Amino acid sequence: MRKLLDWFERETGLISAWGRFWTQPLPPGVGWGHIFGALTLLTLVVLFLTGGALMFYYSPTPDQAYASVQYIEHYLPAGRFIRALHYWAARLIVPLIIIHILRVFFWGAYKRPRQMIWVTGVLLLLTVIGYGLTGYALPWDQKAYWGTVVRLKIAEGVPLVGEAVATFLRGGDTVGAVTLMRFFVLHVFVLSVLVFLLVAWHVLQVRRMGVTPPGVRVNEEASVEKTQRLYPEHTARIAVGAVILSALMIWLSLVSPAPLEPRANPMDTAYKPHPDFYVLWMHELVDFFPPNLEFVGSFVLPALLVVLLLIVPFIERNPERQPRKRLLALSTGTLVLLIIVGLNVKGMEALPEPERLSPLARRGQQVFVELKCYSCHGINGGGGPVGPDLGLGGKRDPEVVRNLLRNPSAHNPHTIMPAYHLSPDKEAALVAYIVNIGPNSKMPPIPPTEPEKPASHFEENWFVNHKFEVRKDPGSCSDCHKPFFCQACHQNRRPSSHDAQWLKFHFGNAAERPEMCAACHSPDYCESCHKVMRHDTRWIQQHGSRLAQFGEKLKWAGQTMHQMCYQCHTPQSCQGCHSGALPASHKVANFLRDPQVGHGKLALKQGAASCNSCHQPQFCQSCHGLPMPHPEGWDSNHPQVGHKNPALCQRCHNFQEETCQTCHQAPPSSHTEDFRKEHPRRITDSGASCQVCHGRNACLNCHKTPMPHPKNWGETHGKLGQQRGWKGYDGVKKLQKAQCATCHDIKYCNQCHQP
């Protein structure tokens, strides 16, 4: 090993150079204040190390960037820690540089011949800020996306070059894939090369010119005796500082991981980007200027500050380093520092109050995440695009919120929000949280879904268009989602295809693409209706007898078999088959008339419903003129109906006396003892009611003449005798005796005929 090192030293001389670098002598005043440059370098090394490790897993494309950061955060061992370390190192390097710069400034260490060390230091500060600005965009969460949009917008405001620079950085006219790749390459390559060169320059120059002896005039440096060395005396201070700094960074990384907001959503206009606290002074500066001069605050003044910093060693030529001999420089520096700090403090006051949650509301926040409310609702952005953003809409009434959760349809009949029936404590917590949400609230951290949502779910209008994707490949939904996932929304709003006619036509769809049904419905969904009736060949052969058998007796989900048929079929649909081919039962000879096997018997046996499975209920009436079979209460009603229209009964019933007598073994109640005498007065319907039982010739049987007497009887009754061949007075007597006397007194004739 030693031989190898010796050989390497002989060939290159690098080992002795390395040794000389570390053993360089330092002036006596160099102490704890001088460790910040080295600590900045250490932080930079940590950033390179962690950044390099992150680069192994990061994918700089908009559809994968966020997923890869989530992968780092949630799936990689130590991934979250490494990312947090990168984040905290990046946050700490800026204050470290500023402390370093202030130390150099107040010690007067930038003075000749070290002016270029100062200049490279300022350039390094700018590069580090550049790292911050580009690294900000890489996680591609909401903050990254909107922050980048806003910053590029600010850059555009700079006159002349602003727009060109912003467009170059953006790589086009919108922030997107090209922008992200540019920011990535700037972050990991361009700025790294720059930083490497500048650090080398900076450090090697310090090595060449030595560390400034504190408080010594510029031209008296040569006389200072150098009492200590970089290694080990000063290195020990640096090492202690490095351990403390590392402990701080590691502690911060463990207790407060790097934030990751929801995935960037360019459509999410509800998102409010908030500036980070260390740029607030710039925001305050901008506020001093009218809108058309905004660039003075956002660009000119910060740029002037940078230029001022760069030229400090060239304008301040005072050779003194003792603070009390450089009052002008120190007071100017202090003034600028105080202005910036003051502006920042003012800006912090304008920041919105951070959200304060009571323990109950905090519990409610967990319930909010647990129930995945965020998949529909945003909180000032960040949620799903379905429901309204909860950050909007002002103060809410707890009672209203509670009722809305329990029954959203009562609030809005068209809503698709499912009703939530929670345990009382969960509900109270959730209500407390929702009431608490205001314009400054933020979406709580959302755990990653497993598996990761595909990129399509973040596309513009995904929610509106998902039905088309479902149609293309319904199986792809069920790969991740359970059938009841669809029903969470669709129990309140059916898919547009499921309209009023849907049940009639669903079978075709279901037969052609069963996977379409399976996308939302569980496999046993069809069975819930179809378990008794599958329309296979067997079913078609048996449906007549099944209908006849079960028609009204069995019920599924409260529906009889006929009602189930009518969900899809109309009575006419039977005729599609049965118009030519009658059902077997109808093929009996004389089906219409035969009392033993004819339709009447069948109808009585199986109930009208079995007729109704093909025929409209009115079908019987078209012949019978009556609901058939005779409706309930017919027994007592039939005399009235029969009296009105006896012909109706006669269509089926043979009105021989014995037909009625099967029931009416005793004469009807109307036929009282004196009925024979009274009946002419009691019969008001021209004898029709008599005919019901007594037949068409009811009157003639006794009267031998139409009763009651037809019109013109006055003129025609005289001819009655002649028709019978009874002539003369005897004939009249005979007629009177044989016929008229049945009802009329002999004297009745004398009312007209004088004897």
Next chain:
Amino acid sequence: MEQRLTRREWLATLVKALATLLAIVYSIPTLVMLVVPAFRRQKNPWIKVGSANEFSVGEPKAVTLSYQRRDGWVIRTVRSTVYVVVKPDGSLKVLSNICTHASCAVRWERSRNAFFCPCHAGYFDAEGKVIQGPPPRPLPEYPHKVEGGLLYVRLESV
């Protein structure tokens, strides 16, 4: 002078110790993040093939499976085909459709009652055993289970 040298030595030891500590503290999580995931094996999930009673004795039935597979931070939908065979005793067998010879996809030839590999004319019988041709091994069989009337298969890299 003696004392001063000791102090310098002590400081040098301190520096070396602290530097080593920092190097360890920073490099261990970094290495863990880079090395460990590479050696993690993904557990193969049970994939639903379909209703167990839709397969009948006789002809092997090809089923195209579609399932999600994590590839780093990308979730891919992978499709692959298996043949479900019902043995005469009614038990099921799920066969890969990849020929063991040159990894071509085999298909069921009804006329010969055998799986046929078009690349080098290999033949397998309905249970995947080699009948003729160059394949060195029978068609690989995947583990399967039937739960609640549904057939699941676990695809293993073969």
